[in-house]
Amino acid sequence: MKHFNNSTSRILVYIFLLVGFPSKTPILANEEVFHSDVCSPQNPDCYFERFSKLKLPRVDPIQVGHVRRLNLIDGAEHKMTTVAVHPPIFEIPNFLSNEECDHIIELAKKEGLETSQTVKEGVKQDMMALGKNNKKNFDIWDPNKDGQIDTDEMIKGLETNLDFTPDKETLLMMYESLGLDKNDDGSIDFEEFKQRDIPEMARYIGKVKKEKPHTKSRHSRQAWIQNYSGNSDNIMASLQDRVQRLTNLPLELILASEYIQVVSYGPMGHYNCHLDSDWVRPNKPCCHYAENELDHCRVCRYATILYFLENVEDGGETAFPIADNTTFNEEEWMRDANNVCNLAKNCQKANVVVKPEKGKAVLWYNHHVDNSTGWLGPLDQYTFHGGCDVKRGTKWIANSWISVGEDRDKDILNWIELAEYEEEKSNARRSVDSEKDSIHEEL
Numbered sequence: 001m002k003h004f005n006n007s008t009s010r011i012l013v014y015i016f017l018l019v020g021f022p023s024k025t026p027i028l029a030n031e032e033v034f035h036s037d038v039c040s041p042q043n044p045d046c047y048f049e050r051f052s053k054l055k056l057p058r059v060d061p062i063q064v065g066h067v068r069r070l071n072l073i074d075g076a077e078h079k080m081t082t083v084a085v086h087p088p089i090f091e092i093p094n095f096l097s098n099e100e101c102d103h104i105i106e107l108a109k110k111e112g113l114e115t116s117q118t119v120k121e122g123v124k125q126d127m128m129a130l131g132k133n134n135k136k137n138f139d140i141w142d143p144n145k146d147g148q149i150d151t152d153e154m155i156k157g158l159e160t161n162l163d164f165t166p167d168k169e170t171l172l173m174m175y176e177s178l179g180l181d182k183n184d185d186g187s188i189d190f191e192e193f194k195q196r197d198i199p200e201m202a203r204y205i206g207k208v209k210k211e212k213p214h215t216k217s218r219h220s221r222q223a224w225i226q227n228y229s230g231n232s233d234n235i236m237a238s239l240q241d242r243v244q245r246l247t248n249l250p251l252e253l254i255l256a257s258e259y260i261q262v263v264s265y266g267p268m269g270h271y272n273c274h275l276d277s278d279w280v281r282p283n284k285p286c287c288h289y290a291e292n293e294l295d296h297c298r299v300c301r302y303a304t305i306l307y308f309l310e311n312v313e314d315g316g317e318t319a320f321p322i323a324d325n326t327t328f329n330e331e332e333w334m335r336d337a338n339n340v341c342n343l344a345k346n347c348q349k350a351n352v353v354v355k356p357e358k359g360k361a362v363l364w365y366n367h368h369v370d371n372s373t374g375w376l377g378p379l380d381q382y383t384f385h386g387g388c389d390v391k392r393g394t395k396w397i398a399n400s401w402i403s404v405g406e407d408r409d410k411d412i413l414n415w416i417e418l419a420e421y422e423e424e425k426s427n428a429r430r431s432v433d434s435e436k437d438s439i440h441e442e443l
Contacts, residue, residue: 038251041419047252047412055374056302056404057248058365061088064324072242080246080363084323084352087364087380091354092246095361101309103235104225105396108262113221115213116263116271118163126202129161133194141193148187156339163217164205165272165342170215178204214344217272220387224259225398246363247303249402252415255422257403258301262309265316265387265395270344273321273386276401277301277366279379286376286405302376302404303365304383306397308356313393318362319343319350320385328382347388356395367404375408 039046059068061082068080070092080092096104131137141157142149149157151168159165166174175181175188178201182192213219225236244251265271278284278298286300306318321340322328340349347353354362364385370377387395405411 038255039416039419041416041423044416047416048409051250051252051412052408053374054250054408056369056376058369059088059090059247059363061085061090070246072245083354084320084364086324087320087366087382089320089323089352089354089362089364092361092363093357094359095242096307096309096359098358100235100239101307101358101396104260104262104307104398105309107225107233107236108223108264111223111225111262113223113262113264116218116220116222118216118218121163123199123202123206126162126164126205127198130196130198130201131161133196133198135190138190138193141188148189149193150187154188156336158205159217159272159342162205164209164215165217165344166208166212166215170208170212174201174204174208214268214270217274219269219344220263220265220271222261222263224261226259243305243400246305246361247402250415252419253404253411254402256411256415256418258401261399261401263397263399265390265397267390267392267394268344269316269387269390269395271387272343273319273341273384275366275379275381275384276304276399277379277383280377280406286403300376300403300405301366301401303363303367303402305400305402306362307400308358308360308362309396309398310356310394311358312356312390312395315347315389315391316356316393316395317347317388318354318356318385318397319347319388320352320354320364320383321350322382322384323350323352325351325382330381333381341384341386343386344389353388356397373408375411376404376406 039050059080061084064082064085066082070078070080072078072095078092078095080090083089083091131140138149139145142153143156144153151171155166155168155171158171172181172186178197180188180192180196180201182195209216240251240254243249243254247254277300281298284296284298287297321343322333338346338349340346343350354360364383365380366383367379368377369375387397405414
């Protein structure tokens, strides 16, 4: 880990947060796990009695290098080290055993991995992002206002607006193929900008993205691990307790968070800097239902727990470009003149760089806690992070997101609804199993 001082039926309701389990005294697949202290959906008053005045807990980072000793499972000790204060970021080595890491990878393979997507995907979206051929839009693409969109400005604009990061050679090839640079000077002036064929340009970019996926800000494959009860996969079902001990959050909240996401990065695989949660916007409530599109609600993730599931031969770090940046300037960051957000190319420019080590967990908080409500507060923009280029080998990670909305009472109602759903599903499963047993007895 390197540290420098200066410088998203129910998506939040009908789902588990599935996480890992450490090497000592692991729970076996045939051992059933019970959460005896969790409120029953038959007693909804229990939830409100316990949590109506709950303030979201948050681990104090103290200072960089501070070490805590944790009892996450009986008979074992883990160390949690602070690697940044703004935002609070912590490393927990050996949070998962090798067997548990391998188990999560196998579950992901069984689910089937698909190409990771970003919000900004498709020709239609690219056409909109390219904008109109007018002076106002030209000035956006020409941030230094010198009347010329040079190659650096064009690459930065394509990366920011179209999720497309070509190298200079690929960019100049696009200029030549589409006849964009009429005078062959390597820059686009306003007269050339006005003559852009937007649909043709968007189709060309889409073709290059498909042929060269490493030109996208996100180059990986992923799977979502579905719910696992104690009857179907006890290793996974037992892991929620450990997350509860790590975060000191109610188990009811953890049970109501998202499925675990498993991601695989091959050679040149990366994910440029991004936020795990969304900005607080009064006109967009937090998503609680799977059928809701992100046009009408937003992703709200109070905290992230990232797990490294395999060692990487070279590269594949997780980086936080502006963590603990004492000279942070929002305008300069949005301009990103040094392109530090492109972690595929500039990983080591990040302030905090965490090396992938099998079994290691990394915890950070995406939001502050609201001082008046004690619940979800403003987004912490210092949590911009991403995955650096894999130079050799394959990188496997898993993401667990702690999902919290902006209204405590609505969240509690969601926890109750989830518990009711899970109880119904468990009863239905037991009924099917019982019918199978009866058939076997008859045979």
